Amino acid sequence: MIAGTERSGEAGRGLKGGRPALVEAGLRDGGGGQRAPVLWAGLGAVAGLGAALGGYAFLYEPFDVRTERLAVRLLRDKAGVPGEGLNILHLSDTHFRGADRREHAKIEQVRRAMAGEEIDLLIHTGDFLHKDSGLDNVLALIDSIPKPRLGAYAVTGNHDHVFYNMRRAPQYSWRLFRAREAENGANSGAGYSAEKAKFSSAGLGDLYRFGRYLLSNRFDGEPAGVNDIGRLRRALEERGMQFLDNRAVRLSGTGVYLVGIEDLMEGQPDLHGSLAGVPQDAPTVLLSHNPDIIESAAAGRADLILAGHTHGGQIVLPLIGPTYTQTEQLSRGEASGYSRWGRTQVYVHRGLGEGVPVRFGAPPHVTFIRLLPARPHFGGDGAGRNGSKG
Numbered sequence: 001m002i003a004g005t006e007r008s009g010e011a012g013r014g015l016k017g018g019r020p021a022l023v024e025a026g027l028r029d030g031g032g033g034q035r036a037p038v039l040w041a042g043l044g045a046v047a048g049l050g051a052a053l054g055g056y057a058f059l060y061e062p063f064d065v066r067t068e069r070l071a072v073r074l075l076r077d078k079a080g081v082p083g084e085g086l087n088i089l090h091l092s093d094t095h096f097r098g099a100d101r102r103e104h105a106k107i108e109q110v111r112r113a114m115a116g117e118e119i120d121l122l123i124h125t126g127d128f129l130h131k132d133s134g135l136d137n138v139l140a141l142i143d144s145i146p147k148p149r150l151g152a153y154a155v156t157g158n159h160d161h162v163f164y165n166m167r168r169a170p171q172y173s174w175r176l177f178r179a180r181e182a183e184n185g186a187n188s189g190a191g192y193s194a195e196k197a198k199f200s201s202a203g204l205g206d207l208y209r210f211g212r213y214l215l216s217n218r219f220d221g222e223p224a225g226v227n228d229i230g231r232l233r234r235a236l237e238e239r240g241m242q243f244l245d246n247r248a249v250r251l252s253g254t255g256v257y258l259v260g261i262e263d264l265m266e267g268q269p270d271l272h273g274s275l276a277g278v279p280q281d282a283p284t285v286l287l288s289h290n291p292d293i294i295e296s297a298a299a300g301r302a303d304l305i306l307a308g309h310t311h312g313g314q315i316v317l318p319l320i321g322p323t324y325t326q327t328e329q330l331s332r333g334e335a336s337g338y339s340r341w342g343r344t345q346v347y348v349h350r351g352l353g354e355g356v357p358v359r360f361g362a363p364p365h366v367t368f369i370r371l372l373p374a375r376p377h378f379g380g381d382g383a384g385r386n387g388s389k390g
């Protein structure tokens with residue numbers, strides 16, 4: 001195809017510039033006997049590149065478990081964080097389903113990453129499971145981690161409650177989009193009824209808005225069944241893990257409070273209730289599977305929010321960025337890693353596993369966070385969202 005384009009360009013210039021020799025040459029080169037092999041070669045190259053990228057995304061990057069480290073210093077002068085800091089191992093979104101070869105490979109990577117590490121806290125921010133059949137591998141993962149000094153804490157994610165049919169995601173997302181259009185139309189008094197949204201055919205305007213809806217990161221699988229979240233919790237609690245579902249604990253020997261809330265999609269989150277017993281001046285770490293908790297004003301009481309859910313977009317494309325972040329409150333740039341909202345610092349984990357088993361530009365990881373007290377006489381005004389990052 002490229003050669004064909006070049007030929008037509010030559011012919012065009014030949015006609016404009018009165019250079020018949022080139023035109024003739026172009027016509028001669030454009031014989032059917034030459035065109036087909038070039039076309040097939042081009043298609044073959046594209047197919048080969050696609051296969052190579054697909055192989056990388058399916059067979060390599062999901063197992064390229066990285067180690068990330070960051071130090072998070074409180075931005076408010078609160079007593080209770082040990083001077084030497086707290087070492088937190090943050091895991092999230094393991095999404096195990098019993099695919100032993102893939103999951104054992106990830107567990108082995110985590111085991112290697114833990115070599116020589118001493119941690120005070122293990123925190124998992126949910127989506128342990130993709131399906132119940134992944135429980136044994138979840139337990140094997142937790143067993144592979146040395147016992148943390150101050151304990152292991154977790155919240156559950158939407159996938160721990162429910163499994164989804166991603167094959168029906170386009171139709172399901174379309175229905176959600178139409179329902180939202182109807183709701184917005186009704187609220188605005190535009191005469192847009194749910195019935196109309198359901199039955200009217202899609203026009204170009206609808207498709208344009210649907211495209212924008214998807215780009216704002218709502219592409220949902222259809223709920224297809226439930227996972228046994230009670231069995232998951234009991235098995236992990238037997239190993240000493242505590243679930244912070246709408247409750248807070250004070251870490252032994254420190255003034256730091258850990259607060260956890262139920263999942264925003266499938267649970268019954270109660271942030272106000274969870275914070276009720278936490279002193280206003282206590283250093284507070286909030287665990288929420290879904291980072292959209294940041295939209296709640298009460299989340300501003302947290303000094304650090306640890307979340308997952310986004311998988312970092314899972315597929316990160318040049319120019320477009322993360323493709324599937326599942327967040328409505330965070331920008332694509334904030335869909336993984338560190339960001340700052342006033343004096344609340346947020347860290348969103350890309351996850352260790354994935355529902356659809358491909359990753360590109362968003363490798364899985366484990367993260368070691370050192371939580372440190374505020375600098376003496378810290379004077380930042382903390383105003384504004386993302387006043388500074390990094």
Ligand SMILES: [Fe+2]
Nearest residue numbers: 093127159309
């Ligand atoms: Fe997830």
